[in-house]
Amino acid sequence: MAVAPMANPAMPFHPFSPSFPSNSSRLRWLNMTKPSFPVFSCSSAAFDEAPPALLRTEVSLSVGTHLIPHPAKVDKGGEDAFFVSNHNGGVIAVADGVSGWAERNINPAVFSQELMANASCLVGDVEGDPCLLLGKAHAATSSIGSATVIIAMLEKNGILKIANVGDCGLRVLRKGEIVLSSSPQEHYFDCPFQLSSESGGQTYEDAAVNILEVMEGDTIIMGSDGLFDNVFDQEIISTVSEFDGASEIAKALANLACKHSGDKDFESPYSLEARSQGYDVPLWKKILGMKLTGGKPDDITVIVARVVREG
Numbered sequence: 001m002a003v004a005p006m007a008n009p010a011m012p013f014h015p016f017s018p019s020f021p022s023n024s025s026r027l028r029w030l031n032m033t034k035p036s037f038p039v040f041s042c043s044s045a046a047f048d049e050a051p052p053a054l055l056r057t058e059v060s061l062s063v064g065t066h067l068i069p070h071p072a073k074v075d076k077g078g079e080d081a082f083f084v085s086n087h088n089g090g091v092i093a094v095a096d097g098v099s100g101w102a103e104r105n106i107n108p109a110v111f112s113q114e115l116m117a118n119a120s121c122l123v124g125d126v127e128g129d130p131c132l133l134l135g136k137a138h139a140a141t142s143s144i145g146s147a148t149v150i151i152a153m154l155e156k157n158g159i160l161k162i163a164n165v166g167d168c169g170l171r172v173l174r175k176g177e178i179v180l181s182s183s184p185q186e187h188y189f190d191c192p193f194q195l196s197s198e199s200g201g202q203t204y205e206d207a208a209v210n211i212l213e214v215m216e217g218d219t220i221i222m223g224s225d226g227l228f229d230n231v232f233d234q235e236i237i238s239t240v241s242e243f244d245g246a247s248e249i250a251k252a253l254a255n256l257a258c259k260h261s262g263d264k265d266f267e268s269p270y271s272l273e274a275r276s277q278g279y280d281v282p283l284w285k286k287i288l289g290m291k292l293t294g295g296k297p298d299d300i301t302v303i304v305a306r307v308v309r310e311g
Contacts, residue, residue: 064247111145
């Protein structure tokens with residue numbers, strides 16, 4: 001995964017602080033105007049237009065997680081980070097450290113880990129607004145690096161709010177069908193939008209926003225691109241139908257993604273997308289009937305959340 005072009009080559013390192021700086025220049029507050037629904041840009045007011053709740057009972061998330069590091073990064077634990085919170089109806093989030101920073105002798109895992117630590121500390125300060133949680137967590141992160149990130153927050157009345165910067169993803173399944181699928185954001189192939197320590201990059205204002213009223217029994221699948229680059233949506237649907245518990249589903253999906261990632265003959269979502277963007281084998285191999293195939297070895301993080309009735 002490439003590091004997106006930034007205006008400044010570096011920023012000084014500051015010790016970690018989970019507190020939110022009130023005068024942060026990195027976090028720009030918006031004039032709050034109500035956009036029409038559906039919402040595709042991000043502001044605090046974006047979530048004022050959520051559809052009226054139809055659920056008469058309160059719901060929350062029953063969560064399972066599984067992480068498999070890149071084969072070459074097992075000793076360091078990989079560069080993905082995530083957190084799960086039972087705040088309100090539940091909060092789930094994944095950050096994927098951008099590996100290109102390793103070329104500058106910077107550990108890509110540190111930024112994603114601090115970003116998620118800050119988000120976990122600040123989740124109570126931004127009631128029902130994952131966009132502002134992204135902004136506050138980003139502003140409080142002092143490590144050098146960048147990460148793609150997705151946060152989903154469930155209100156007890158069943159309103160699910162999602163904010164996403166980059167190519168971490170989310171699917172919501174209902175009765176064997178996908179009713180919501182997040183869309184990746186990219187500058188160009190394999191270079192996603194990302195929150196960065198450098199100025200000139202993306203901010204919470206660039207997040208893609210989705211709002212959905214979920215129902216008891218819905219299943220939310222969240223993951224880093226290591227999942228969605230290697231597993232098709234239909235495989236996700238099949239896996240969810242085969243297992244009952246959220247932890248079992250998360251482990252099964254992570255193992256499937258890991259298996260596909262190392263299969264050089266597998267027609268993966270990643271290889272299909274690469275070919276559609278003009279990346280392929282050399283001409284002489286094409287003449288022999290060969291084409292670009294294979295999964296994409298990567299850190300794989302999977303969070304599975306089942307919507308359950310409270311009480």
